[in-house]
Amino acid sequence: MTATLESISDAVLILGHAWEIRYMNGNAERLTHLVRADVLGRNLWDVFPEAVDGPYYRAYHQAVETNTPVSFEEHYAPLNLWTEIRAYPSEQGLTIYFRDISGRKATEAEIHRLAFYDKLTGLPNRQLLLDRLEHALALGQRGGRPGAALFIDLDNFKSINDTRGHDKGDMLLQLVADRLDDAVRSCDTVARFGGDEFVILLEDLGIDAATSAQEIATKVLQSFHEPFEIDGAQHYSTTSIGVAVFGREPTTVDEVLKRADLAMYHAKAEGRNCVSLFDPGMQARVSARAQLESEMRRALAGDEFVLHYQPLASTDGQIAGAEALIRWQHPLRGMVSPCAFIPLAEETNMILQLGRWVLLQACQLLARWADDTRTATLEMAVNVSPVQFHRPDFVEQVLEVLTLTGARPERLRLELTESLLLKDVESTILKMERLRAVGVSFAVDDFGTGYSSLSYLHRLPLSQLKIDRSFIAGSGQQGHGEAIVRMIAALGKTLNMSLLAEGVETPEQLAFVAAEGCQYYQGYWFSKPLPEHELTALIARS
Numbered sequence: 031m032t033a034t035l036e037s038i039s040d041a042v043l044i045l046g047h048a049w050e051i052r053y054m055n056g057n058a059e060r061l062t063h064l065v066r067a068d069v070l071g072r073n074l075w076d077v078f079p080e081a082v083d084g085p086y087y088r089a090y091h092q093a094v095e096t097n098t099p100v101s102f103e104e105h106y107a108p109l110n111l112w113t114e115i116r117a118y119p120s121e122q123g124l125t126i127y128f129r130d131i132s133g134r135k136a137t138e139a140e141i142h143r144l145a146f147y148d149k150l151t152g153l154p155n156r157q158l159l160l161d162r163l164e165h166a167l168a169l170g171q172r173g174g175r176p177g178a179a180l181f182i183d184l185d186n187f188k189s190i191n192d193t194r195g196h197d198k199g200d201m202l203l204q205l206v207a208d209r210l211d212d213a214v215r216s217c218d219t220v221a222r223f224g225g226d227e228f229v230i231l232l233e234d235l236g237i238d239a240a241t242s243a244q245e246i247a248t249k250v251l252q253s254f255h256e257p258f259e260i261d262g263a264q265h266y267s268t269t270s271i272g273v274a275v276f277g278r279e280p281t282t283v284d285e286v287l288k289r290a291d292l293a294m295y296h297a298k299a300e301g302r303n304c305v306s307l308f309d310p311g312m313q314a315r316v317s318a319r320a321q322l323e324s325e326m327r328r329a330l331a332g333d334e335f336v337l338h339y340q341p342l343a344s345t346d347g348q349i350a351g352a353e354a355l356i357r358w359q360h361p362l363r364g365m366v367s368p369c370a371f372i373p374l375a376e377e378t379n380m381i382l383q384l385g386r387w388v389l390l391q392a393c394q395l396l397a398r399w400a401d402d403t404r405t406a407t408l409e410m411a412v413n414v415s416p417v418q419f420h421r422p423d424f425v426e427q428v429l430e431v432l433t434l435t436g437a438r439p440e441r442l443r444l445e446l447t448e449s450l451l452l453k454d455v456e457s458t459i460l461k462m463e464r465l466r467a468v469g470v471s472f473a474v475d476d477f478g479t480g481y482s483s484l485s486y487l488h489r490l491p492l493s494q495l496k497i498d499r500s501f502i503a504g505s506g507q508q509g510h511g512e513a514i515v516r517m518i519a520a521l522g523k524t525l526n527m528s529l530l531a532e533g534v535e536t537p538e539q540l541a542f543v544a545a546e547g548c549q550y551y552q553g554y555w556f557s558k559p560l561p562e563h564e565l566t567a568l569i570a571r572s
Contacts, residue, residue, distance in 0.1 A: 040127040045090075047123050049074045061111065061130055080108050086115070093117045094124060103131065148222040150200055151207035159221035159229055163283050166233050167276060176277035178243035180230040180250065181290035182210070185268045185302040187226035190260075198260050202267065205258045213253040214246060229287070239275045240307060247271045247305040254303075268303035270294055275307075292316055322374055325360070330383055334359050337391050338559035341568060342411065342530065342552050345544040349572045351409030353445070353552065354392035355559050356384065376417050385418040386427060393437035395562065400438055405569055411443045413475060416450040420457075425464050432468070440469035443494065447475055451490060459490060466491045473530070477518060488525055495522045499533025499553070502543065512542070519546040 035042045041058035045051060051074055054066040064077070074090075075082050085104045093100045101116045112135040116127045146158035154162070169175045184206065191199040203226065210220045210228060219231040230250070235242040251271060257264035272293025274286050289308040297306035329335060336359050339352035358366035375381040392412050399405035418424060432439050444465070451458055451474065462472055473494035497518050501511045515531075522529045531543040534553035543551055557568060 040129050043074075043126040043128075044122075045074055045124040045126070051077065052123065058128075061109075061113075061128070063109065081106070089115065090117055090124060090126070093119045103135075105135075151204055151222050153207050153211075153228075154219055154221040156221065156223055159219060159223065159231060160283055162219050163231055163286065166231060167281065167283065167286065169233070170277050171280060174278050175233065176235050176239035176275060177231065177233040178235060178239060178273055178275045179286050179290040180232065180243070180247050181223075181272040181274070181287065181294040182228040182230065182250065183270050183294055183298070184226040185270055185298075187267070190265060190267075194260075198265075201260050202258055202265060205260070206267070209253050209258075210250060213250045218246075229290070235275075239277060240273075243273050243275055244305060244307060247273050251303070251305055270297035270302050271305045272297055273305060273307045289313070319374065322371065323378055323380075326358075326371060326375065326378075326380055329358060329360070330380065330387075334361070335384065335387065336561070337388065338561055339395075339565045340552050340559040341557040341565065342409065342550055343556045344550055345540065345548060347556075349408065349569060350550055351411060351441075351443075352565060353411040353413075354388055354395075355413075356388050357559075372415075376415055379417060381415045381417050382421065385415055386431070388412060389428065389431050390435065393431050393435040393442065396437040396441055397435045399441075400436075407441075408569075409441050409443050410437075411445055411473065413445045414450075416447065416453070419446065419450055419461070420453065425461050428465060428470065429468070432470075438469070439465075440471070442469075443471045443473055445473045445475040445496065448477065451487075455489075462491045476532070492525075492527055494528045494530055494550075496530045496532055497543070497548070502531050502533045502539055502553075503535075515543065515546055519548065523547060 035053070035055045038055075039057065041061045042053070042055040043051060043058055044053035050071055051069050052071075054064070054069065058064075059066055069077050075087070078086070081087055085102065086106075089100045089102055092098070097119050099116065099118045101114075103112065103114050105112050110132075111130060112132040113128045114131045118125045118127075146155060146161075147153065148155045163179065166175075166177045170177055184202075187199065187202075190202055203222075206228070207220070207222065210230065214220060214230055214232070217233060219233075221229050221231070223229045230246075232243055232246060251269065254267055254269055257266050259265075272290045272295070274289035274293060276286050289312075292312045293306045293308040296312055297304050300306065336357050338355050338357050340355055341349055342351040342353060344350050356368050356372075358368075358371055360366050372381070375384050389412055392410050396410040399408055399410075418427075421427075428444075431437075432442070466472070471493040472491060473496050474492055475496050476498040477495045495518060497515055501514045501518075503511070519529055528550065529543075529548040530550040530552065531539075531548045532552055534540050534543060534551040534555045536555060539553075540551060540555055560568065
């Protein structure tokens with residue numbers, strides 16, 4: 031019997047009825063780091079005092095008291111040893127077979143880590159977060175224990191990857207993970223959701239869960255005030271945080287994360303580096319935006335967009351041209367103003383297709399004007415979105431449209447915003463020069479509302495400044511409108527540019543801008559924007 035027990039791979043202990051150790055084989059000696067001669071006859075719980083009242087103690091007593099074999103796995107901390115146990119009671123006492131399964135447990139732990147923890151930061155990953163959030167929702171709904179999800183996105187994270195490399199970006203993510211962990215309670219879960227996005231799960235927030243969640247989110251936000259030390263250099267980073275609170279109301283994991291994500295994007299829209307708490311209005315706005323985007327895509331395919339033309343007049347009352355203005359002839363909403371859809375078109379890049387269509391339609395009319403002596407000298411002004419202009423092939427697109435339509439380039443004026451002109455100035459100048467070489471001219475739209483730098487303005491090949499309507503509306507009233515118009519007029523004269531006043535609606539406003547040196551104007555005093563056939567009739571009467 032003893033020879034057999036010495037030859038098997040398991041460690042073996044045989045105990046008597048008084049828990050004395052009656053036998054220990056060689057494998058048991060090696061696993062427990064004991065010498066059998068030193069322990070034979072001694073009480074098991076004296077030899078292993080740390081096991082008293084633990085899983086081993088309870089399982090062995092259960093086996094003896096019920097005369098039933100037991101098997102289990104347990105970690106023995108003093109030896110950092112995972113064991114697989116099988117214990118068999120008999121008339122003589124208790125025979126225990128055990129083996130070292132630490133290697134298997136380590137493999138299982140590694141598999142678990144890879145499955146549920148982020149490799150870069152060591153934080154719980156998306157899957158583990160979803161599991162914990164589902165559990166937290168169940169507790170909230172059943173037990174009234176409210177919680178919250180904080181959706182965190184680093185502001186302008188792409189810049190560190192672009193300027194210092196992806197390895198430095200990874201270092202920042204690791205530092206952010208540590209800082210987030212330090213900013214929350216020990217019971218909270220900080221998870222890396224993906225990329226530069228993190229989610230913090232807050233549980234047991236108490237009665238005023240929204241206030242508690244916002245306080246913790248604010249603490250997280252403040253933790254970013256200090257710079258991050260990355261490879262010997264300081265890097266400042268900010269974050270936008272969306273907060274979604276949950277409690278007894280029925281909801282899902284996806285819905286909570288969707289709400290927190292919406293709130294985070296609202297924080298981005300509010301200027302970044304802030305906290306935003308979800309409210310139902312956000313969902314309504316996002317749904318409306320999604321509906322509008324879907325309808326716009328249908329409208330592009332269904333020819334629902336039309337052009338109206340705002341006549342441009344000289345201050346002596348002669349028509350000088352027209353500005354092409356897009357309108358949306360919606361089948362249900364009626365005529366939709368560009369203010370309602372142009373920002374979305376720019377966000378979704380639909381402005382590229384829309385902008386080319388506007389340019390094509392306007393140049394087709396410009397080409398037709400060339401065949402009539404009454405319209406041959408008129409100019410066509412077309413607004414250009416920054417998204418269009420900064421495309422590498424913008425110049426080629428304009429030249430292609432001019433070739434397709436046969437429009438005269440010297441009668442085409444492209445209107446650009448101040449902010450557009452100040453982005454990548456050297457590239458902007460090159461594009462403008464290429465088009466000016468074939469005759470196309472340029473105007474600055476809504477001049478005075480942006481942040482033009484005079485050091486750049488005089489270098490740009492501009493031919494016209496358009497004074498924003500807000501300054502014209504303020505002329506003749508208390509305020510600075512008249513003074514600003516005078517300064518812009520003086521600047522235009524100095525730079526040898528023509529001046530056009532926007533939004534002229536009264537004879538007094540017209541007299542004022544004419545006296546200050548504006549050669550052109552547009553506004554309801556001369557004409558509202560018109561469809562092509564009404565514009566043609568107006569030209570015929572002029």
